[in-house]
Amino acid sequence: MNDRIELRAVAVTTRIGVLDWERRVRQTLLLDLDLPVDARPAAAADDLTLALDYSEVVTRMRAFAEASQRLLIETFAEDLAAELLQAFTLPWVRIVLHKPGAVADAAPVRLVIERPA
Numbered sequence: 001m002n003d004r005i006e007l008r009a010v011a012v013t014t015r016i017g018v019l020d021w022e023r024r025v026r027q028t029l030l031l032d033l034d035l036p037v038d039a040r041p042a043a044a045a046d047d048l049t050l051a052l053d054y055s056e057v058v059t060r061m062r063a064f065a066e067a068s069q070r071l072l073i074e075t076f077a078e079d080l081a082a083e084l085l086q087a088f089t090l091p092w093v094r095i096v097l098h099k100p101g102a103v104a105d106a107a108p109v110r111l112v113i114e115r116p117a
Helices: 020-024 040-045 054-067 073-088
Strands: 004-016 027-036 092-099 109-116
Touching: 004 020, 004 054, 004 073, 027 054, 027 073, 054 073, 073 092, 073 109
Parallel strands: none
Antiparallel strands: 004 027, 027 092, 092 109
């Protein structure tokens, strides 16, 4: 199956970082997700209940981030992947996590992970 939902630059706020100042403030991360789907049943019936409701995915990601306190972006991404795989019964997930401001005068640091169920 080659169908997938792609979510791009979804902003979430969380407490993340190794430095003391990072953990004192909420930071914005940007998340890109690739989520495998079989779009045919939903398309044939024009029925949301047969589709992956990406608004629910975003709601779940934001709730996860809001409750999260991690030191490392690696831990955040791994834990988010596990949460999404379980909650939405996905065969795999790809997450690109962008952390703006992690390195001065540079584009956001990016971590890319792909995890099977």
